[in-house]
Structures are given as structure tokens and as C-alpha cells.
Amino acid sequence: MKKFLSKQSGKGPNRLELIKWKSILESLLFAAGDEGLTLKQISEALEIEISIVESILEELKQEMDNDLNRGIIIVQLAGTYQLATKKENAPYLKKLVDSPGNTTLSQAALETLAIIAYRQPITRAEIEEIRGVKTERPLHTLMSKAMIKEAGRAEGTGRAYLYGTTKEFLDYFGLKSLDELPPLPDRVEEEYMQEEADLFFDKFQETFNS
Amino acid sequence: MKKFLSKQSGKGPNRLELIKWKSILESLLFAAGDEGLTLKQISEALEIEISIVESILEELKQEMDNDLNRGIIIVQLAGTYQLATKKENAPYLKKLVDSPGNTTLSQAALETLAIIAYRQPITRAEIEEIRGVKTERPLHTLMSKAMIKEAGRAEGTGRAYLYGTTKEFLDYFGLKSLDELPPLPDRVEEEYMQEEADLFFDKFQETFNS
């Protein structure tokens, strides 16, 4: 199958590249997650015209829809294209969510908790911006575990709830106060040092290899 | 290859269900994202035995690997299965990516981490003895990047902290488990590269000792 297609790619750049494009497109859509991608973004990443992007998208969409082995499809939402799970698999997703195997706090809840711990007070919208996903459920879970609480309202139009950690949170993790949270890497400084060293060696080499 | 496998699976009720399972599995893995799923979680959601889950996973993995049209693959990271984009598509993804401060680990941090990974649990004093330099800073960095954790206290007078690697360590380096670490070289033969340092040293001497 593979070989056959490769051989066919005699004329023009299209044949072979089309194959790769679908793969690349799937990668892009996958990594974009729930935020999706616009035609323009895809066109810029692939460096091909929008009309061609559309036809590749269409082809990929058809394949995903029709292939019974596939569990994901392409959907168009608010001007963006994104991947989503096939509807008929919903019962299994439900089972996964309610599965007794999920005994520990999920990654989603832990992420959310960490964001709140380090950035409190913070609104749900801000958390969602950092995570790039809806965060209603993790907030719910954390609230029910008394790890977080509502800590006032944000100023401005929405007057959204602000979230903060609780005393139980500190107790649970054995912390006396929030100051005892491990510091986050000082990314800026690190980066700077790295850059500096790189700069030094690059210039060094340039100078002497020239 | 695909066809061959499908034809083979003709006996019993398998035929149709196998197909659906792959689709469901893809849906589940997609939804789980980088949290990944354990065999147990999948087995509970699909209500099939772990050994069967493994064989479906393997089949799906093979298909994704071999199909040039596919842009995603199944990887095993820190004890879970998850989907990830194909490495060869990275150049296109980079164009769309906004990675805030995604710094790689410094040489000092990597050396320290290597020692901890192979010798855990290990105290700071022991690490410093091997490296021949103070190692407070790299340990700090590794802690705040959640690559290592305190794993108890050493016996004896000082009751020094012992360090070990975390799940995040495995994930960061794309490892299934600690068993997957490349074997520690027993006897490294002469030629190991240090070109930058070489150049640095040569030029240094050339310049100042001439």
C-alpha cells in the first residue's frame, strides 16, 4: 500500500505531499486541542493556499467519518477546526469518567489546584486560560474536597468568583503556610543564564572559526 | 498489512467488535490527553480483560505507526498510554507553537539527575562526591521542575534527605518506567565527545599562552 502510493507520485509535487499533509494536519489539529485552528493558521503552518487546506481537510474529514476504526472526527466550531471524539463512543467515555479505577485526583484537578495555590486569588476564566480547557469539573471536585474555596469576587463587569486554597489544603499537604510551597523554577533567570552561555560560546566559535 | 490482519480476524464475534474497540480506544485516549490511561482504566471502561486491551492497543499502535496518513501515535509514558504527534511533523508544529519559557535542563542539572536516576535513593553528599562540585543549585532546579522528590531520610547521624526521581521525570524524558533508562555505561571508551569544551580550551590556550 505504502509502496504503491509512493510510486504513483510521479507527476508534480502533489501526490506524495498530499499524503504527508494529512498526517501533518492531524498532528496540528491534535496538538491544538479544544482551541482548534482556523484555516488561516493551518495555511500558514503548512505554507499552502487556503483552498488546498480546505480540500485536504475535507478528505481527512471524510476518512475519519467513514472509517469504523477511527474514534475521532473533525468538527467545525466557531470558525475553527478541531478534533472531537465520535458520538457513538460516548457511553464508554461516561464509563471512563465514573470508573472506579480513577481513584486518585485527576491530572486536571491537580493542575487546577496548583494554579490556584500559586496564583490565588484567581478566577475560573483565568485558570481556563492557563490550562486551555474548561475547568468546571475540577473546580467542583476541589471544592467538594474542601481544598479550595471562593475567596471574594473579582472587580469589573463579570464580578466573577475568585478562588483560593483552604486551611485543609495546607493541612493535607503538611504545609504551615503558603510560603512553604516549593518555589517554582525561576525560569527567567535560568533562561537568561543559558542564553548568556550560548551567546558566549556561539560568538567564541564564530570568532575563531572564521 | 492492515487488510491482512482484518481478514485474519474472521472467526467468532471478534470481527465487528475488534473494529469498534479500536475506535473506542482512540476516543478514550484522545479524551484522556496527556493525563494518559493505564491498562486498568481502559480495561474497566471497555469491560474487557487487560490482556485483550493490550492486544487491541498493540494493533492500533502498529496501524498508527505504519500509516503515513496518520499524524498521531500511541506512546507509553510513565506507566500510562497516551496519544502524541509523530516526531517527523515537529517542524510544522513548531511554527504554530507558543511555548512559554520551555527551557531545557542545564548540563549540571542533567548530570545531577543522571546520578539520582541510577543511584536512587541518594543523598546530596553522595551526589556531590561523584560530581566533585557543589550541587545545591541543580537540586533546587530539579525539585522545582518536579523531576525529583525527597524520598525519605538516610540512616545515620545526619539523617540527610534522600532523593529519587518522579513520574514527571519519566514523562519528561519519554520513558515508560525506570527500567527503560539506557544501561549505565560500564566502561566508557576513550572517545567521548566534548567538542565545545575542546574548542574553548584550545583557543583559550592558543590565545593566551602564545
Added chain:
Amino acid sequence: MQYNVKIDAFEGPLDLLLHLINRLEIDIYDIPVAEITGQYLIYIHTMKELKLDIASEFLVMAATLLAIKSKMLLPKHEENIHEDAENIQFEEDPRDELVERLIEYRKYKEAAHDLKTLEEERGLMYTKPPSDLSDFAKELQPEKVEMNVSLYDMLGAFQKLLRRKKLQKPMATKIARQEISIEKRMTEILLELKNLRRRKSFTELFPYPDKEHIVVTFLAILELIKRKEIDVEQQGNFEEIFVEAVGEGAESVGTY
């Protein structure tokens, strides 16, 4: 004023020694201590002269090397003390401990290199955040989970989040770093030296305590030396380095 430029060319004394062993094509199991000590000290001196930061461990190792060197020079006395042949075999080579440390360190240096490769490979794979599965849960019941996590789990989750690469609109405008060009700095230095018409202390060539400026200045000086536009002079180890412009009327004053 003193400027410390830390250069991570070597991770420590062991790293430097390994480098020397490799470079001089020495058998690690039979290190010519005198030679390697000499080379080691040259490096340390050079770093010192350039007012580069030297970690104390480098100096400790220098002392260790000198100690081994002197032990090696001591006359062998096994014939006198150990009369039976068996003991001769256990006669300790003063280099043994160092060799052992070097070999041990080298293993982990290699392992670190392997990790670096894994890090790069992993960096080529992109993942996606978990989907929001609220719609699938029974009327938004809180997850029935046990809190069975540690602080490390939370930190790990957070790091994973930070690591997660977000696909977004390509950044149209990136603010370019203001770079000082080496060429420009070379011209400045040369002009400064020519106007001065005498030698100038090396350290005085670094007027700003700005890291990038120091690095660029250093490189400019090296380039000027290479082009033989300036001369560097020093009376002896640990003494002040002087720099002056070459030529300009009077024939260059040789420095070698």
C-alpha cells in the same frame, strides 16, 4: 572593580581532568601525573588572569594533584618494608583513588548525555490536555475520588501543564534583543587604545558590569589579538594583564 564572568565550560575539576585526559590522549588507568597537573594549573591560571570565577573545588583538586605528584616522586620503599611478594601487589598507587573517581564520574556524564538525547526526542512529540469530560459525568457529580496525592504529584501536574506546548497564533512580532556587535566593540577598544598611546590594564577594558557587554568585549579583545591589532602583555602568572594597540608610528613592542 572586578567582574566575574562565570563560564560553564566545565562542570567541575573532574570534568576538566577528563577533558585533559581525553585531549592529551592519555590512558586513564596510567595518568602521567606531572603532565596533567601542569596542564591543569595552566588552565586555572588562565582563568584567574581573566578574572573568571573559579569554584573552590578547582583549587582543592589542584592541591590533590600536587599531593599525588609528590607521592609519586617519593622513592619506592616496598622492598624494605614489605618483604614478602604478596604485599607488593597491594602496594597502593597514589593515583588509584582519583582514577576511580574519574571513571565513576565519567559514567554519569555519559548518562547525562543520553538523557539529553531523550529530552530532545521527547521534545518533538506534542500532546494535548485532557478533554473536559463534564458532559459525560452524571449531572456534574464531583469526581468520586480519594485524595491520595502528595505535594509532588501536584507540582508534577503543574510542570506538565507548563511544559505543555500550546498551539496558538504565530507570534507576529518578537522583540529582538538589543545586541552589541563585536565589530563595534572592537573599533571602540582599538580607538581607545590608540588615543591612549600606552598600554591599558585588561580589566579597565570592561567598563560596564553588564553581562552581555562583558562577553562581547571579551570576544572583541580575542578577535583583535587574533588580527594582531593589539598586543597582550603579562609579566608572570597572576600578574596584571596589559593591552596595547599594535604599531601606530613606533614599531610594535614585541611581547614574546
